[in-house]
Amino acid sequence: xxxxxxxxxxxxxxxxxxxxxxxxxxxxxxxxxxxxxxxxxxxxxxxxxxxxxxxxxxxxxxxxxxxxxxxxxxxxxxxxxxxxxxxxxxxxxxxxxxxxxxxxxxxxxxxxxxxxxxxxxxxxxxxxxxxxxxxxxxxxxxxxxxxxxxxxxxxxxxxxxxxxxxxxxxxxxxxxxxxxxxxxxxxxx
Ligand SMILES: [Zn+2]
Numbered sequence: 001x002x003x004x005x006x007x008x009x010x011x012x013x014x015x016x017x018x019x020x021x022x023x024x025x026x027x028x029x030x031x032x033x034x035x036x037x038x039x040x041x042x043x044x045x046x047x048x049x050x051x052x053x054x055x056x057x058x059x060x061x062x063x064x065x066x067x068x069x070x071x072x073x074x075x076x077x078x079x080x081x082x083x084x085x086x087x088x089x090x091x092x093x094x095x096x097x098x099x100x101x102x103x104x105x106x107x108x109x110x111x112x113x114x115x116x117x118x119x120x121x122x123x124x125x126x127x128x129x130x131x132x133x134x135x136x137x138x139x140x141x142x143x144x145x146x147x148x149x150x151x152x153x154x155x156x157x158x159x160x161x162x163x164x165x166x167x168x169x170x171x172x173x174x175x176x177x178x179x180x181x182x183x184x185x186x187x188x189x
Contacts, residue, residue, distance in 0.1 A: 006099040010126050012111035013135030015149040016175040019108040021054030022133060023080055026106055028058075030078045035104075037078035038063060040071045042086040044165065052082055068094045073103045084109035085119040086165075092124055114151035114158055114173065115183050137175035146175035150182065157182035 009026065011019050027037055039052050039062040053059040062082065065071060068090040073079060079098055084091055084107045098105050111126065111134070113119040126132055137146040151158035153171045160183050162171075176182075 004102050006101070006103040006105055007130045008095065008099055008105045008107065008125075008128055009131040009133070010129040011106065011108045011133045011135065012122060012126055013133075014110065014112065014137055014147055014175050015173045016055075016140075017135035017137040017146070018055065019135060020052050020082065021056045021058060022135060023082065023106055023108050024052065024054055024056075024058045024060055027060065027078060027080055030104070035077040036075070037080065038074065038076040039080035039082060040065050041082035042066070044086045045083045052080070071098075073098050073101050076103070078104045078106070080106045080108075082108050084125055085113070085122050087121060089121055089124075091121050092128075095125065095128065110149060112148060113164060114149050114162075115160055115186070116148050116178075116181060139177040139180050140174045141176060141180040144177040144179065146177050148176045148178055148181040150174050150176040150180070157184055159183070160185040160187065 011022050013019055039060055041062045041064055043064050043066040050062055051059045052062040068087045071094050095105055107125055109122045110119045111122050139146040151171055151173055
């Protein structure tokens with residue numbers, strides 16, 4: 001096959017917007033034509049072990065890694081990267097390297113953190129995309145269009161100054177529209 005630069009498709013969106021389902025759908029098109037593929041997911045997301053699993057019931061095997069430099073093309077033509085917001089700035093040169101090597105790269109991630117602020121490396125990754133899919137969910141409060149991720153700690157909306165990643169904490173997340181998204185203690189702009 002001739003040498004070509006790969007393509008980057010980024011799938012961004014809030015909690016429960018179907019990012020993993022969309023990733024699996026996009027990768028399944030490559031499976032039809034026999035492209036080899038691998039999915040990496042960050043170790044912070046320990047749900048489902050070594051599987052990328054969607055709410056649609058679809059799933060693909062994934063390699064769990066804790067650093068971006070553990071992500072490699074390894075002879076695969078298509079590389080999927082889940083939960084990119086956790087990987088940090090080191091993900092950018094890794095993705096660029098994969099593209100230069102001719103890999104087709106699919107990246108999923110939360111574009112905003114629980115405060116509604118740009119989440120980690122995602123804004124940069126989105127700016128490099130050849131194709132960008134921005135998914136929405138349904139607001140769990142009013143059933144409107146959700147674009148935000150609401151964080152709940154001990155049953156209450158998480159305050160602005162709570163840590164970005166709470167390991168083993170009693171927090172959970174749900175999809176909210178901008179009207180229902182609550183961040184107590186947000187600094188006045
Ligand atoms: Zn709402």
